[in-house]
Amino acid sequence: MLKSKDTIFDGLYSFGVSRRNFIKFCASMSATLALSSSAVPQIVEALEKKKKPYAIWLHFQECTGDTESILRASKPSIAQIVLDIVSLEYHETIMAGSGHAAEKALHDVVKNQKAKYIAIVEGSIPIKDGGIYCTIGGRTALDIANEVCGNAFVTLNVGSCSCWGGVSSAKPNPTGAVGIADAVSGIKYVNLPGCPVNAENITATIVHYLTFGTLPVLDRHNRPLFAYGKRIHDNCERRPHFDAGQFVRKWGDEGHRLGWCLYELGCKGPMAYKNCPTIKWNEGISYPIQAGHPCFACASNDSWDVFGPIYTRAPHVPGAGYQATADKIGAAVVAGTAAAVATHAAIRTFLGYKQKEKFAKEKDEADKIK
Amino acid sequence: MINRGSYVWQPQKMDMFRKSRKAQDKRLYVWQLPIRLSHWLNILCITSLIITGYYISNPFMHAISEDQSIMAMMRFIHFVSAHILIASALIRIYWLFAGNKFARLKEFLPFTAEKRKEVLCFIKFYAFLKKEVHHPIGHNALAAISYSFAYFMIFLAILTGYALYSESHTGFFWYLAGGWVFGILSDGTIRLIHHFVMWVLTAFLIVHVYIVWLNDNIEGNGLISSIFTGYKIYHKD
Ligand code: SF4
Secondary structure, three states: OOOOOOEHHHHHHHOOOOHHHHHHHHHHHHHHOOOOHHHHHHHHHHHHHOEOOEEEEEEOEOOOHHHHHHHOOOOHHHHHHHHHOOEEEEEOOOOOOOHHHHHHHHHHHHHHOOOOOEEEEEOEEEOHHHHOOOEEOOEEHHHHHHHHHHHOOEEEEEOHHHHHOHHHHOOOOOOOEEOHHHHOOOOOEEEEOOOOOOHHHHHHHHHHHHHHOOOOOEOOOOOEHHHHOOEHHHHOOOHHHHHHOOEOOOOOOHHHHOOOEOHHHOOOHHHOEOOHHHHOEOOOOEOOOOOOOOOOOOOOOOOOOOOOOOOOOOOEOOOOOOOOEHHHHHHHHHHHHHHHHHHHHHHHHHHHHHHHHHHHHHHHHHHHHO | OOOOOOOOOOHHHHHHHHHHHHOOEEEEEOOOHHHHHHHHHHHHHHHHHHHHHHHHHOOOOOOOOOOOOHHHHHHHHHHHHHHHHHHHHHHHHHHHHHOOOOOOHHHHOOOOHHHHHHHHHHHHHHOOOOOOOOOOOOOOHHHHHHHHHHHHHHHHHHHHHHHHHHHHOOOHHHHHHOHHHHHOOOHHHHHHHHHHHHHHHHHHHHHHHHHHHHHHHHHOOOHHHHHHHOEEEEEOO
């Protein structure tokens, strides 16, 4: 464990991160936060002088993708920075300690740093059947979250699972998985959804807090606006092909090779909010759409049950059978109506024929009487 | 000009029948200009909205060259039609209060016992359980309900449409127009509703055209021509 009294820069320096790289990092943070370059010195100062905040990283029902997303950063120095921006006291995947010693470290932070530490949570919490579907050290996830998140200064929900249940809460959701905010009420939290979340967004949120003493501006789903304020579709480099009407029809067809719009392969970019097109992944190398795969709105609450299946466009109708899409049902409604109208017309013609004949006859007779 | 339906099987007799009735016919001015205007704007816009909307959800035509802009064009037409439809709805709403008695709000509220009876009568009539009904001069009560339903669908489409529009048009005005809906419904649900309204309105159009044709044919009240001219034929008998 790192000595928590160190400032962030001290910690980085002892790991061999050069000052040049440190400044570069601060500049990239300011860019991620959509601040002007004049904010860079402020960030540098804050990170040089302020003590690292304590942090606890919890894993519940998840795939450790968010941890991977940080650890797999291609430049080692950046991975170092991301992990060293906080004094990480507990992280099941990467901590050296184990067993009771590790649990003790967790309790110490919760007790001694009450309302001062940051809880970072990865994974959803199953609440069905008393929460027995996820237990760590004999305690349920719900129990641990109540203790750790309940006493934290703020909880950062990293990844879609801890924000709103993610893939583990997709129908039929056998474990009753929910996001942290739904499981533990009354906590202060920031949602950083994504499958996985982008490491830069976690770091930038913390850097914002360290520099300005406040959390970044959040939207109605408690997501920081700097990362989730823009729609992928509006920032997508394939957008001109969308407007032109040039769509990839099949995997590997000519349009796909030419980089056309992935709309018809089921791209959910028009419904997805995240800064993927600008900060991308793996140190800005690429991101799904750039690599030729449609976005499936991994950061959205709807990605599985409503927007799915991944490679289909029309939204899913909840509760209307597994493969039924809105279009199929809609077409059935119209076809049914047309059939009903046609039947009605047929019966009407048949009945009407008789009626009119009778009517004409009556008229005839009436005229005769006259 | 007045379509009474053609009874091809007994042309001479029907001619006689028509003439004898015509003597007693009265032309009544029922649909005032704003009603007709709004009606035809609705038809125009809804048709174009259905076609372009379907294209947006499922682009069935593809561009051959880079300099085309089919999707952009479709979206443009969709948005323009949507705003004309809203204008038309506003005209209609204004005329709910300013129009003649056939256009007023009261026509659309089936809250009197008489109206409820009329609804039942017409349901029976269309279900072949009743041979004849008394057709009122304006809308019958069942038709009025179906139009209220159609307008409700249009209202849903406008609301969800503005919500989706606000995704790419930020700012307070668009938030007021529809962005706030995201506070109640999720993005997926909003899209689902917007998409579904298209199908429901398509079904409505089919039923509407058929029933109007049917009534015109049975009643000989010039219903179809009335939405062009405003005049309905009223038989004294
Ligand atoms: S690839 Fe997806 S996000 Fe990009 S323009 Fe096409 S639909 Fe929009």
